[in-house]
Amino acid sequence: MLVLLDATAFAFQRMAGVSIKDIARIAGVSHSTVSRALRSSPLIPEQTRKRIQRIAEKHGYSADAVARSLTTRKTLTIGVVVTSIADPFNSDIVDGIEDVANQAGYSVVLATSQANPERELAVVKTLRERRMDGVLVASSRVGALYAEHFANLEIPLVLLNNQHPTDVVHSVTIDNREGAAQVARHLAALGHTKIGYLGDRLGLHSDRERYEGLRDALRSRGIRLSKEFVVRGDGKTQGAREAVRPLLEKANRPTAIFCYNDMSALGVIEEAEKCGIEIPRQLSICGFDGLFFAPFLKVPLTTVQQPRREIGRQAMQMLLLRLRPEADRNGHLQKTIKIKGQLVVRGSTAPPPRG
Amino acid sequence: MLVLLDATAFAFQRMAGVSIKDIARIAGVSHSTVSRALRSSPLIPEQTRKRIQRIAEKHGYSADAVARSLTTRKTLTIGVVVTSIADPFNSDIVDGIEDVANQAGYSVVLATSQANPERELAVVKTLRERRMDGVLVASSRVGALYAEHFANLEIPLVLLNNQHPTDVVHSVTIDNREGAAQVARHLAALGHTKIGYLGDRLGLHSDRERYEGLRDALRSRGIRLSKEFVVRGDGKTQGAREAVRPLLEKANRPTAIFCYNDMSALGVIEEAEKCGIEIPRQLSICGFDGLFFAPFLKVPLTTVQQPRREIGRQAMQMLLLRLRPEADRNGHLQKTIKIKGQLVVRGSTAPPPRG
DNA sequence: CTGAAAGCGCTTACAG
DNA sequence: CTGAAAGCGCTTACAG
Numbered sequence: 182m183l184v185l186l187d188a189t190a191f192a193f194q195r196m197a198g199v200s201i202k203d204i205a206r207i208a209g210v211s212h213s214t215v216s217r218a219l220r221s222s223p224l225i226p227e228q229t230r231k232r233i234q235r236i237a238e239k240h241g242y243s244a245d246a247v248a249r250s251l252t253t254r255k256t257l258t259i260g261v262v263v264t265s266i267a268d269p270f271n272s273d274i275v276d277g278i279e280d281v282a283n284q285a286g287y288s289v290v291l292a293t294s295q296a297n298p299e300r301e302l303a304v305v306k307t308l309r310e311r312r313m314d315g316v317l318v319a320s321s322r323v324g325a326l327y328a329e330h331f332a333n334l335e336i337p338l339v340l341l342n343n344q345h346p347t348d349v350v351h352s353v354t355i356d357n358r359e360g361a362a363q364v365a366r367h368l369a370a371l372g373h374t375k376i377g378y379l380g381d382r383l384g385l386h387s388d389r390e391r392y393e394g395l396r397d398a399l400r401s402r403g404i405r406l407s408k409e410f411v412v413r414g415d416g417k418t419q420g421a422r423e424a425v426r427p428l429l430e431k432a433n434r435p436t437a438i439f440c441y442n443d444m445s446a447l448g449v450i451e452e453a454e455k456c457g458i459e460i461p462r463q464l465s466i467c468g469f470d471g472l473f474f475a476p477f478l479k480v481p482l483t484t485v486q487q488p489r490r491e492i493g494r495q496a497m498q499m500l501l502l503r504l505r506p507e508a509d510r511n512g513h514l515q516k517t518i519k520i521k522g523q524l525v526v527r528g529s530t531a532p533p534p535r536g
Numbered sequence: 537m538l539v540l541l542d543a544t545a546f547a548f549q550r551m552a553g554v555s556i557k558d559i560a561r562i563a564g565v566s567h568s569t570v571s572r573a574l575r576s577s578p579l580i581p582e583q584t585r586k587r588i589q590r591i592a593e594k595h596g597y598s599a600d601a602v603a604r605s606l607t608t609r610k611t612l613t614i615g616v617v618v619t620s621i622a623d624p625f626n627s628d629i630v631d632g633i634e635d636v637a638n639q640a641g642y643s644v645v646l647a648t649s650q651a652n653p654e655r656e657l658a659v660v661k662t663l664r665e666r667r668m669d670g671v672l673v674a675s676s677r678v679g680a681l682y683a684e685h686f687a688n689l690e691i692p693l694v695l696l697n698n699q700h701p702t703d704v705v706h707s708v709t710i711d712n713r714e715g716a717a718q719v720a721r722h723l724a725a726l727g728h729t730k731i732g733y734l735g736d737r738l739g740l741h742s743d744r745e746r747y748e749g750l751r752d753a754l755r756s757r758g759i760r761l762s763k764e765f766v767v768r769g770d771g772k773t774q775g776a777r778e779a780v781r782p783l784l785e786k787a788n789r790p791t792a793i794f795c796y797n798d799m800s801a802l803g804v805i806e807e808a809e810k811c812g813i814e815i816p817r818q819l820s821i822c823g824f825d826g827l828f829f830a831p832f833l834k835v836p837l838t839t840v841q842q843p844r845r846e847i848g849r850q851a852m853q854m855l856l857l858r859l860r861p862e863a864d865r866n867g868h869l870q871k872t873i874k875i876k877g878q879l880v881v882r883g884s885t886a887p888p889p890r891g
Numbered sequence: 892c893t894g895a896a897a898g899c900g901c902t903t904a905c906a907g
Numbered sequence: 908c909t910g911a912a913a914g915c916g917c918t919t920a921c922a923g
Binding site for chain 4: 568571601603
């Protein structure tokens, strides 16, 4: 407990505005010497260094990172832009980013774009004014623009799951096609042939990739994904319910539905229950993302588990390599990393009903 | 689309290091005039202002917020400390904070304490060095220390759900007692008399308040909360499973269990299922928090819904009042705000089994 | 209305 | 090993 108290005292007992000059005056040296001592410069003999550090501590000196940044041209801070932090998909990613950033001595400024392209640009502009050393943008709605117009952008940028394909920008993304193909193989192996897709109507690239991944993998097994069985929601529970309703009301309805994400799948589970359709006996459902709650639902959800924390970590690591090119001894810096998810089979999928 | 491109160009096309001096040279005025023009000072006539702003825009000038902060002694940035951003309880709070902060022109630096007091102090120290205008700490493990030793702390601080009661520090907290009392009244009304409590063994103040709130409200209804029926986990699903097991295995077990939070309740649901105990017929379960997934579980969970986003918003608003005392015309600044949750009854609670 | 000057609190090449 | 000096890019009181 005493240790804690001391640490706190060290952190806080600074009289308003104790600067390097004040410490210099008290120690009877120049402020240059104080600066060197506090940074443990090898130029300063140990004894002097210790004496000065003791004085600084006693007077609660706290280095002004703002002033330091102005001199060094580095803020040791990165900006992270997500659509919303309340979305568990994003919060796990941010958790991974923060972990790596922190270990490398970087702070994280969090900003939200609300999935609005103009706001995303405004937010990135603010981050630039604040002189972030680098920026990560998740689910970018303007990814292509960064590339087309700012290839020589002087602020290092890494995109996560960007919604505009490009090979100009550095990015880390989920392997959507491969994940959807895993679902296709699973459903085909169970014997399904009438398969539906509940997508996202916002025109996201990830939606297109999941759709195509499903379609192509089914086709290579001789199963056709009928246009009739494709509907689009908004990636959320309520929107999914409304979008899937006509599909469930069809006389000849699919026996399995692959949902754009777990939140959508939740809506389908609810809507199917309301329509008196039993899962998985009458209808199989697959999600995508592997959110925390998937195993605990009234119907435990088969889904493609994404290593969200790892995605965040890798994106931050990519950014670090850009920030410290000298650290990239092995030429680790790739332009694009694709990360594979893993199908987890649970109770929401089963063979189709007979007949 | 053209608008977007222009906005982006404005944001980015800055040659490395275009400063106010460069713009001054190009415009043929002093850098003081440029500074005033860009800040729309009333001293500068409209025509001059527009000319200078046009030049700045053309050359992709982006004000250096670091330099500005050094002069103005304000960073327009606040620090937010949470135990983990991956916890949905926290991410909703941060979402509310970010919303209010943003609207007021503040950026948010996010830092995690990992529920470790020493790390919490280290993190707050960093935030101070970075000259945050204010700091919010959620679920503080060292709340009391801030108060005892740093009442005259020069950095405005607001705690959220601090785990050390104090009236010296500004704080916003859940009304734990009242929430637990709602649970007690609900269970008593259903006819339960053998009631258990699955708490948190980490010694959190919120655990004690929920325990006491339950106990006292039961007592006032003539029901005794038996020590035998009190166990403690760690607030997480797996820890809850292990903690509750002995309780479920008792010959004479409780007919209802109030869980410290929804994550714990999840563990009890799982463990009860494993033991072949039917919910709610043989056992009623109540959670606390009202996390997103509560209605979608295999047993829809009765829980005390907390307005998490609102808690974040109010905490940030309290901090804003401290940052801008002049804005507090109506004397709105209270030291402590308690926010009430709302019991939501779902399928996990029912009358006790007969006999 | 405009500019020269001081200053915010650091870091670091330069000279000794 | 140490200090005086310059400089990072702004804002703003002061003088005109």
